[in-house]
Amino acid sequence: MHLLLLTSAAMVAFAANSVLNRLAVAGLGTDPVAFAILRTVSGALVLTLLVAARGGGGEGGGWRGATALALYMAGFSLAYLTLDAGIGALILFGGVQVTMFAGAVLGREAVPPRRWAGAALALAGLALLVWPAGGAGDVPAGGAALMAAAALGWGVYSLLGWGAADPLAATARNFRLATPLVLAPLLVLPVTLPTPAGAAAAILSGAVTSGLGYALWYRLLPTLGASRAAVAQLSVPVLAAAAGWLLLAEPPGARAVAASALVLGGIALSLWTRPGAGALRSRTGTERPPS
Template sequence: MALIAFAANSVLGRLALTVAHLDPYSFTIIRLTSGAMMLWLVLQGRNVFSAATSSDKNNHSKAQGSWLSALMLFLYAVTFSIAYLSLDTGVGALILFGAVQVTMILYSSLTGAKLKTAELLGIALAFCGFLYLVLPNLSSPSLSGFVLMSIAGIAWAGYTIRGKQCDDPLCDTSGNFIRSLPFSLLLLLVFIFIPPQLSFDGTLLAITSGAVTSGIGYALWYVALRGLSATQAGVVQLLVPVIAALGGMILIAEPITLSFVVASLMILGGILLVILQKNKKTP
């Protein structure tokens, strides 16, 4: 469910930025603000339900999170939005998920987690399938777009790694979004030099992206991270472009191509190799 939300989020972002012509700074501010509001409402709703069904009337959950996680969330959101103005979808996905993969594999290595041969083969197979999927749409990226999307990938990997330490996914995600709002307010300074480009459709897309596919989706991701290692969390995200492409085939009747089928099988096979190692004991 989290990966479906990620895929939908990419589509909503691209539509808002390129079709509805919403500027990336407004998109980021609206996205994070609506995400914070939605998560706060969900958290209050959970507290009301808990109070009604529990004998402990003082058992109220509060937004937690951390400033470091909030900063990573903000960095990812703003660099992702700006980068996609100068990158094609395929190139942006390659840079983003490539940066995520490298960062999380390096983290696993630095923290003493040794990758098994099957895991390495699985990572290689999944990434080759990912390359095969996006390769036909690749073009030379701009330097600024490459740097910004790389920062987005590193920041998202950091946000994911931080999520493995959370105790309450809803409380932590709510706190992270709320703490990201002061950083978002700094983006208002940009409008001193660059006038905002607002539209009704773009604003609606940004609200949906923030409240549903970002806010709720990221909370689900923190729940999922409890059962995934850093390496597994990195490699399963390669499914996002596959889900996005599959959504296009279902929703707008895009043809199912042989390359899509082959790439999907490679990615799924690679992920399976990595996931199956979880319960195996190291000799």
């Protein structure tokens, strides 16, 4: 139950990132590059201050994690210049599934058949949730490529979480090293200053739902395993849709309710463990992080 609650908190943080990004870029006219920069810088600042407040110390993070994080941050924000939110979510979380399940297989993690089935069911529910009613139409190739890059970045960033002996320090260092990489688009892209409300949304996303949320995620990853962590993230679009209903007065239709039931049912199937199975895995050591 403790693991479930912490994982749920991390998923709520991820969903809040989606809501804040869409609100700032689509609703408040914030430049997506400016949003990504403010998000990364504020996350780096808050995390560094937290590490310093506890007396410093800690190891972890590095250029691999920072590069993956920057790829996700920049790709995610830029992709929504041309992609609809639904198609973008499908590309993102579908790509994360592929990346993290590949990491599980390469790392020789034991993935039971019900987890594959649960992942497929949840992914089908996600497709039903976000696919346009009239069909996808022409998906912009540039936006799709950017979101696929973001999916690769986030999947790799998550897989690297197993090496974090100190999740807070590792996340802080990743954010610091990612900052100059996220600033790089300033050299080639015109960037406009955000509105005060857009800047506030970006700072909230970076300092709280990204910085603290990602530190929590790094803490949970060694316990979850790659395949379970991948499936759990499919709940994020459902949570984001629920937030839209509660905060933006966007009631879900019948298709959204059915799709959410499929997603949550697939996650439950994937994460369900027979009594005693967890103890058996801990004795045999069949679940291991990727090397």
